[in-house]
Amino acid sequence: MGPSFFPGPAVFWLALSLPVYAADAHTTDSLHLEPAWLTLGHYQPDTFGDGHTSQADDPDFFLSDQGKHSPKAELDATLAAIQRPGSGDHHAQCRFPARTTWLDQQLDLDLPTVPCPAYRDWTETLNTETVTLVFAASYLNSPSSMFGHTFLRLDPPQEDEETNLLLANTISYAADAAAHDSEILFAYKGIFGGYPGITTVQPYYEKIRLYSDIEHRDLWEYRLNLSQPEVDLLLAHAWEIRDHNFDYYFFDENCAYRLLALIDVARPGTDLLAEVSTHAIPSDTVRWVVDKNLVSEVYYRPSAATSVAYSLDSLTEEQQTLAAAMANGYVAPSDPELQQLSARQRASVLDATYDYVRYQSEADGWPRELAAPLSHDLLVARSGIEAAPAPETPPQPAIRDDQGHDTFRASVSAGQLAHREFTQLTLRPAYHDVLDPPAGYRPGAQLQFLRLDARYYTDNDELQLEQLIGVEIRSLSPRDQFFSPLSWQVGFGGRRTDTGDRRVLTPYLEGGAGGSWLLGQQLQAFAIATADLEIDDDLHRGYDAAPGADLGLLHQGTRFSLLAGAKTKAWIVSNQHRQDQVYIKGNWHLGRDFSLFAEFTREDHYDRYQSTWQAGIHAYF
Amino acid sequence: MKKLIAGVMLLGASSMAFAQPGCGVGAMIWKGQSGIAPHVLAATTNGTFGNQTFGMTTGTLGCQTNEAVQSMALYMDSNIDKVARDMSRGTGENLDTLAVLLGVDAADRDTFRQVLQDNFASIFPSSDTTSGEAVDAIVAVLEKNESLSKYVAA
Numbered sequence: 001m002g003p004s005f006f007p008g009p010a011v012f013w014l015a016l017s018l019p020v021y022a023a024d025a026h027t028t029d030s031l032h033l034e035p036a037w038l039t040l041g042h043y044q045p046d047t048f049g050d051g052h053t054s055q056a057d058d059p060d061f062f063l064s065d066q067g068k069h070s071p072k073a074e075l076d077a078t079l080a081a082i083q084r085p086g087s088g089d090h091h092a093q094c095r096f097p098a099r100t101t102w103l104d105q106q107l108d109l110d111l112p113t114v115p116c117p118a119y120r121d122w123t124e125t126l127n128t129e130t131v132t133l134v135f136a137a138s139y140l141n142s143p144s145s146m147f148g149h150t151f152l153r154l155d156p157p158q159e160d161e162e163t164n165l166l167l168a169n170t171i172s173y174a175a176d177a178a179a180h181d182s183e184i185l186f187a188y189k190g191i192f193g194g195y196p197g198i199t200t201v202q203p204y205y206e207k208i209r210l211y212s213d214i215e216h217r218d219l220w221e222y223r224l225n226l227s228q229p230e231v232d233l234l235l236a237h238a239w240e241i242r243d244h245n246f247d248y249y250f251f252d253e254n255c256a257y258r259l260l261a262l263i264d265v266a267r268p269g270t271d272l273l274a275e276v277s278t279h280a281i282p283s284d285t286v287r288w289v290v291d292k293n294l295v296s297e298v299y300y301r302p303s304a305a306t307s308v309a310y311s312l313d314s315l316t317e318e319q320q321t322l323a324a325a326m327a328n329g330y331v332a333p334s335d336p337e338l339q340q341l342s343a344r345q346r347a348s349v350l351d352a353t354y355d356y357v358r359y360q361s362e363a364d365g366w367p368r369e370l371a372a373p374l375s376h377d378l379l380v381a382r383s384g385i386e387a388a389p390a391p392e393t394p395p396q397p398a399i400r401d402d403q404g405h406d407t408f409r410a411s412v413s414a415g416q417l418a419h420r421e422f423t424q425l426t427l428r429p430a431y432h433d434v435l436d437p438p439a440g441y442r443p444g445a446q447l448q449f450l451r452l453d454a455r456y457y458t459d460n461d462e463l464q465l466e467q468l469i470g471v472e473i474r475s476l477s478p479r480d481q482f483f484s485p486l487s488w489q490v491g492f493g494g495r496r497t498d499t500g501d502r503r504v505l506t507p508y509l510e511g512g513a514g515g516s517w518l519l520g521q522q523l524q525a526f527a528i529a530t531a532d533l534e535i536d537d538d539l540h541r542g543y544d545a546a547p548g549a550d551l552g553l554l555h556q557g558t559r560f561s562l563l564a565g566a567k568t569k570a571w572i573v574s575n576q577h578r579q580d581q582v583y584i585k586g587n588w589h590l591g592r593d594f595s596l597f598a599e600f601t602r603e604d605h606y607d608r609y610q611s612t613w614q615a616g617i618h619a620y621f
Numbered sequence: 622m623k624k625l626i627a628g629v630m631l632l633g634a635s636s637m638a639f640a641q642p643g644c645g646v647g648a649m650i651w652k653g654q655s656g657i658a659p660h661v662l663a664a665t666t667n668g669t670f671g672n673q674t675f676g677m678t679t680g681t682l683g684c685q686t687n688e689a690v691q692s693m694a695l696y697m698d699s700n701i702d703k704v705a706r707d708m709s710r711g712t713g714e715n716l717d718t719l720a721v722l723l724g725v726d727a728a729d730r731d732t733f734r735q736v737l738q739d740n741f742a743s744i745f746p747s748s749d750t751t752s753g754e755a756v757d758a759i760v761a762v763l764e765k766n767e768s769l770s771k772y773v774a775a
Contacts, residue, residue, distance in 0.1 A: 164721040166714060167696075205700060205718070213703075347710075354706060358669065372748035375669040375702075379709035383741030390710045 031106060032072040036268040040099050040237065042246070042261060043071050058244040063092060079103060083111060089118040098236035098265060119239055126169055126201075128154040128231055131266075133259070133295075134170070135220040135286050136211040137303075137401055138442060148282040148401070149211070150256045153204055153221070154235070166205040171238055173199050173246075173258040197246045197258065199238065208301070214362055216305035220401055222286065225296040226266055234266035256285040263294065270294070281430060283440075286402040300396035308359045310394035311352040312482055319345065323353040324481055327360070329374065333381035346381075347388030354378040355391070356482060397440075404440020405592050405620040407431045413597070413616020422455045424466065424614065434474065435563055435587040436618070437595065438556040444476035444487075444516065444524065451493075465505055467495040476526050476554060478518040487526055488513045499538055500575065500606050506536040512550065523555045532569055540574035547572070548579075561587045580604045593620055670701045670750050690760060690773055692722040697752040705745055705755075711738035719759075723772045736766050 031037060038044075041062075043052040054061070054068050062068060064077035081092030082100050093100045094116035104111060132153040151172030155165060174197065211217045226234065246258065260272040275288045289295060302310070312320060322338065325331040326349075331338065338346055354375060361371040411426040428451040432441045453466040472491035479485060490511045496503040510533070516526035530548040552565020564584040571577050585599035598615040697704055700715055707713025711734045725733050737744065737759065744750075744758040763769040 164714070164718050166718050167721065205696070209699065351710065354709075358702065358706075361669070372669050376745065376748035379669075379705055379745070380742050383709040383711075383738050386711065386735075386738065388710075390707075390712045 032075040034106075035271070036102055036265075037075060038071060039261065039264045039268070039273070040102060040240075041067070041071055041074055042241075056241070056244055056246055058246075061241070061244040063096075075103075079107075083109065085112040085114075087114055089116060091116070094119050096240050098233055098240055101233065101236060122239060123232070123235055126154050126235060127156045128169075128235060129157040129228065130155045131224045131226055131231055131234060133222040133224055133263075133286065133289060134207070135222065135282060135401060136207075136215075136217045137220070138217070138283070138445070138447075148217075150259055150282045150285060151207065152259055152262070153207075155223070166203070166208070168204045169201050170204050170207050171199060171201055171259075171262075172207075173197055173255045199242045199258075201242075212301065212303045216303045216359075216363065218303045218306055218401075219301040220286070221299040221301060222289065222295045223297040223299070224263070224289070224294050226263075226294070230266040234262050237262055237265040256282040260285055260288075263289065267294070281407055283401050283404070284407055287406075290402055298400065300400075302394040304355070304359055304362070306394050307391070308352070308355040309483075311348075311355055311391045314392065315348060315352055319349050319352075320481070323349055323356065326353045326378070327357050327374075327482075329370070333377050338381075343385050344388050347385045348391065350378050350382040350385075351391045354382065399439035401440045403592075405432075405437045407620075409436070409618050409620050411597070411616055411618045413614050415612065415614030415616075417612045418610045420457055420459050422457045424453060424455045424616070426451065426453045428452075428469075434476070434554055434556065435561045435585060435595075435597065436620075437558070437587075437589040437592060438561065439558060439592075443522075443556055444474075444478070444554065446472065446474035446489075448472040464496070465494070467493060469493040476516045476524060478516050478524050480518065484515075486513055487516045487528060489528065489530075497534055497536070498579075498605055504536060504538040506534045506539070508535075509533045514550075516554075519553075522557050523553065525551075525553050526565075527551050530567075530569070542574075544571050544574040546570055546579070552583075559589055561589070577606055578604070587618070594618065595620075669748055670705060670745065670752070670755070687773060689723045690756065693719055693759070694753065694756045696722055697756050701752045701755065705741075708737045708744070709741050711735060723763075725769070725772055729768050729772075732766070732768055733763075736762060736769060 038052065042055040044055060045051075046053055051069060052071050054071075054074075056062070056068070059068075062074055062077075063081050064070065064073040067074035067077065078092065078096060078099050082096070082103065084092070088094070091114045093111070093114040097116070097119055100111070103109065132155055134151050134153050136149040136151075138148040149172075151170050153165070153168050153170045155168050208219070211219055241258075257273070257276060260276070264270050264272050270292055272285070272288055272292065275285075312323065315323060319341075322331060326333065326338070333350060338349065341349065357366070357371055357375050357378065360366045361368070361375075407430045409426075409428040411424075411428075413424045413426075415422055415424065428448055430449040431447045433446045433448055434444065448469050449471055451467075451469040451472070453468075455464045455466045456462070457464065469491060470493040472489075472493070474489040475485075476487045477483075477485040488511075492507075492509045494505050494507050497506040497508070510530065512528040512530035514526060514528035516524050518524050528550045530546075530550050532546040532548065533543065534545075535543040546569035548567060548569035550565060550567045552563060555562040562585070565582070567579075567581040567583065569579045571579065581601055581603045583599065583601045585597070587595045587597045589595045595618040596615075597618055599613065601612045603610045603612070696718060700718075703713075703715040704719060707716035716734060716737065717730075719737075720730055720733050740758075740762045744755055744762060746758075750758075760773045763773045
């Protein structure tokens with residue numbers, strides 16, 4: 001800790017640093033309804049009635065007993081408390097520096113001088129000049145992070161080239177889950193409530209280790225153009241909420257949501273929270289922040305996985321083989337195969353091999369007895385090569401994650417099912433499927449949430465719910481000589497199923513696992529073993545189950561995406577019968593906002609053939 | 622810069638807990654706390670060096686009086702693999718971070734990188750090298766260099 005001791009009164013200091021707002025001489029009568037006050041108290045209008053309720057779930061966040069439901073009572077209590085003489089970290093001025101500043105500006109108070117050593121130490125330690133919003137790209141393999149994650153980095157003054165952002169601190173908001181909770185319990189409590197949300201401060205390098213090295217998520221850094229007073233206010237409010245419980249929900253009151261509130265406090269009038277309707281998907285929240293002109297600069301930090309894939313790609317085919325042989329222990333760094341290369345080439349091969357071994361140790365849990373001595377040999381060999389450049393960093397993708405298509409999709413289409421004509425309306429609140437415009441999303445990754453398909457059959461004027469997807473996740477990651485990820489899928493919801501004489505709406509659960517392989521730059525083939533379960537009293541025994549397979553091709557291009565293949569399912573419980581399908585689906589992308597789509601399915605079920613075709617348009621917004 | 626280093630040392634993994642470092646104890650507190658969702662943080666790394674045990678305790682560095690060296694030790698403890706990687710290449714942001722923590726002037730940076738790359742094998746003699754041992758070795762290497770010894774003087 002620096003030895004400096006700030007001599008002046010904390011409030012005076014705060015007031016000095018926050019001269020941004022016109023000091024309207026409000027009366028206290030209407031002050032509690034000012035948007036800035038409501039934001040500071042995390043008040044939201046009640047659904048019924050004209051009152052307000054705070055989202056804070058911790059009595060200590062309020063100075064009034066009625067604080068949770070009464071912005072006015074809280075404002076009166078705060079006003080009284082901050083004007084009380086006293087000292088120490090428990091004084092209201094010290095506990096609520098952002099409120100104090102704002103009220104002082106509004107009312108031009110003659111506040112008593114209250115030193116706040118803990119708060120002062122905290123802000124001095126954080127030493128923040130600018131704030132950067134960091135977005136960790138989505139990561140399908142964990143429900144806790146499938147939508148991506150956002151946090152704030154507190155950047156110190158860039159005085160000289162010595163300043164190193166790895167050491168900067170970050171503020172993030174996350175669910176405080178118990179260590180023993182499983183992923184499934186985590187998902188359940190995350191959606192329906194049950195976890196307290198907490199604010200944490202950590203150095204940026206810890207975050208990099210987690211997201212970039214362990215979870216293989218690219219990081220996007222959006223430097224915000226907040227002024228110093230705005231930054232100070234943001235920190236002051238972070239101090240106010242830091243130890244207080246706000247219930248955490250995946251979809252709305254999540255990491256991104258709480259950060260938006262911090263930015264709203266920093267720059268009143270921004271009103272980012274007003275953008276949140278049913279859910280705050282981190283990539284969407286980044287979009288709003290960009291749209292509100294809050295971003296001055298964007299920086300891309302590729303994950304360890306992205307970097308190692310790029311390093312391996314930069315090697316020639318022979319060097320790749322050599323790298324694979326070294327990683328698998330067939331060739332040692334001292335062997336002639338390596339020594340015959342030029343120093344520069346040798347450095348590239350050693351670097352790529354080391355990064356690959358590190359990656360495999362993290363991702364595939366290569367045993368330490370194997371990975372550690374090998375890694376050490378590679379590094380020692382590499383340290384003997386001087387003046388060879390470090391591997392190039394992967395280039396920034398042409399389209400950032402926040403520049404991909406919007407996540408809400410509405411579609412209209414017309415089609416035919418076994419010669420019955422229908423029109424269909426589909427609404428999908430989130431998020432992306434493999435046929436949507438691929439830019440800004442992970443290749444081969446799909447996450448659909450609460451998709452609803454309604455069909456209107458014109459021949460008998462019948463409106464039918466065709467399907468309702470609860471959640472559908474699909475991850476098709478190609479395998480090659482270096483990486484062997486599993487492709488998998490899981491989903492549940494309700495769908496029309498054929499019982500032989502009619503189509504009934506049936507709850508279902510489905511899953512699958514397999515592999516996929518790259519055939520070209522944007523083309524992959526996949527083979528998935530599937531399992532389906534349907535439960536309905538219209539089924540002969542009340543339920544039915546089917547092992548099956550899905551073989552197909554997926555092309556994801558900037559103009560055109562295509563999915564084609566063959567599926568087979570063997571229903572084995574209620575009616576023993578096969579269901580075979582060939583399908584082809586294509587989307588033609590018209591920029592970011594629209595796609596035209598068409599699909600055709602030919603099915604053999606109960607010994608009869610049936611075709612379905614459909615064509616229409618998707619709009620993203 | 623000094624403030625930033627202090628910030629790194631003092632701001633623990635927990636919700637803004639303050640812990641005073643010194644003779645290993647502060648470092649233990651600093652290291653031991655975590656309050657974030659374990660699903661996010663529990664993933665442990667399968668490291669190259671030191672078997673990912675708490676390396677600090679096995680070095681003699683616990684009672685090093687040089688604050689900059691202590692900062693470096695804390696950083697090394699979380700980032701030993703990445704520091705080793707950068708050191709073997711003689712370049713990289715983690716190596717630069719060591720230089721920042723030690724307060725190495727811009728004019729001495731190239732020498733700093735070069736000397737550490739040249740002495741890689743003595744700083745990391747085996748894959749069992751702990752971060753504490755590596756820090757001790759770095760200090761020893763820098764002490765021998767005329768222009769770099771001032772940064773690690775006790």
